Amino acid sequence: xxxxxxxxxxxxxxxxxxxxxxxxxxxxxxxxxxxxxxxxxxxxxxxxxxxxxxxxxxxxxxxxxxxxxxxxxxxxxxxxxxxxxxxxxxxxxxxxxxxxxxxxxxxxxxxxxxxxxxxxxxxxxxxxxxxxxxxxxxxxxxxxxxxxxxxxxxxxxxxxxxxxxxxxxxxxxxxxxxxxxxxxxxxxxxxxxxxxxxxxxxxxxxxxxxxxxxxxxxxxxxxxxxxxxxxxxxxxxxxxxxxxxxxxxxxxxxxxxxxxxxxxxxxxxxxxxxxxxxxxxxxxxxxxxxxxx
Numbered sequence: 001x002x003x004x005x006x007x008x009x010x011x012x013x014x015x016x017x018x019x020x021x022x023x024x025x026x027x028x029x030x031x032x033x034x035x036x037x038x039x040x041x042x043x044x045x046x047x048x049x050x051x052x053x054x055x056x057x058x059x060x061x062x063x064x065x066x067x068x069x070x071x072x073x074x075x076x077x078x079x080x081x082x083x084x085x086x087x088x089x090x091x092x093x094x095x096x097x098x099x100x101x102x103x104x105x106x107x108x109x110x111x112x113x114x115x116x117x118x119x120x121x122x123x124x125x126x127x128x129x130x131x132x133x134x135x136x137x138x139x140x141x142x143x144x145x146x147x148x149x150x151x152x153x154x155x156x157x158x159x160x161x162x163x164x165x166x167x168x169x170x171x172x173x174x175x176x177x178x179x180x181x182x183x184x185x186x187x188x189x190x191x192x193x194x195x196x197x198x199x200x201x202x203x204x205x206x207x208x209x210x211x212x213x214x215x216x217x218x219x220x221x222x223x224x225x226x227x228x229x230x231x232x233x234x235x236x237x238x239x240x241x242x243x244x245x246x247x248x249x250x251x252x253x254x255x256x257x258x259x260x261x262x263x264x265x266x267x268x269x270x271x272x273x274x275x276x277x278x279x280x281x282x283x284x285x286x287x288x289x290x291x292x293x
Contacts, residue, residue, distance in 0.1 A: 015043055020156050021098035024148040028091040029084045030283040035092075036082035037242055038197060038232040044124075045080075045096045047072040048141050052090030056082045057233050059190055064128050071129040071141050075121055075179060079190060081232050093145050102163055114167050123176040125166065134175065140166045192217050193231045197239070204244055204267045210236060244268060245281045252290045259286045 015023030021043070029035045035054055047056070048071045056064045056072055058080050065085060066072045074080050076099075084090045099119060104111040117123035129137050140162040147155045147162075170176045196213050213236055214224035228236045244266040251262045263274035263286075278286050 015041075015096040015098070021101055022156075022159055023096045024145070025094045025096075026091070027094070028089070030089045031084055031087050035084050035090065036080060037246065038079055038081040038193070038234075038239065040077055040079045040194070041096065042076045043096050043098050044076045045074040045094055046125075046141055047074065047082075048093045048095075048138075048145060050091045050093060052088050053085040054082045054090050054092060055085050056080060058127070059231075062127070066128070069131055069138070071134075071138055073125040073127055073129065075124060079193060079231070081234070083233065095141075095144060095148075097163075102160060102167075114171065117176075118167070121180040122178050123171070124179055125170055126175050126177050127179075136169050136173075137166055137175070140169075189227075189231065193228070196228065196236075200236075200240055201243060204240060204247065205265060206267060207269065208240060208267075240267070241277045242281055245278050248274070248278065248286065249282065249289065252286060255290070259290075262286070 015021055027035065036056075047054075047066065049066045049068050051068050053065055053067045056062075056066055058064070058074065058078050064072060099115075103115050114123070125137065126134060129141075131138065144159055144162050147158050195216055199213065199216055200208060210221045210224065213228075214221045217224060217227070219227060225236060228234070228239070232239060234242065247266045248262050251257050251265065252259070260271050263271045266274075268274035268277070275285055278284075278289070282289055284292070
């Protein structure tokens, strides 16, 4: 992960590579941590909770508590954010992939009946997969996670195979869902949020006033703060601090980079405030975080 990872709300990270666009990521967070900053990407994502519980918000309409052993499917283009729930923290695995990797070389029955409807969001995996409703789908997800931990020769074929089998099972059991219809009001709110967060992520290295952000929509500062909180679960200031801390965490991987310089380079005006905010979000000081690395 590098400094250009989050240059806009639309995540620019390349997941996997051009030959196999399938990225897998493992994370662990302390209790109460904001584990996923609001963002979106064109690729769909499968989120599997390994330990604890994460409360996810999808756009501004869905709130889903994903517990250990459960999975969440996030369609490409959906803004999503998550918070660790409970007192034990959480760990999870996220798989982000280009669904086009499953496309047929020519237009066949598979392309017509499954691939195209999926890409158009007319027939996609269920949003929330629990052991009670989707144990077979969860089984394939766990297999893909295990395959990704220690990739062997040809594991790409197995990953694709499990995705195809998930499509088959979801179709055969009536679990494919149509999420192609979105209310026009929801679309407008989502586009407004994207505009604001793109601005934050392009200018986080300098002070940003609430009035600047409110004018982008436009709204009064009070209306804007209520709007932003309803869409992301965070205040604008909390979001900016969280984003800056994530950038600082990446810079701390460079041992010769002074912590005071990092603080100023990611937009904090005072080193003491930076340390206080970093400790609150990461559950340790910047120097402690660097030692852990």
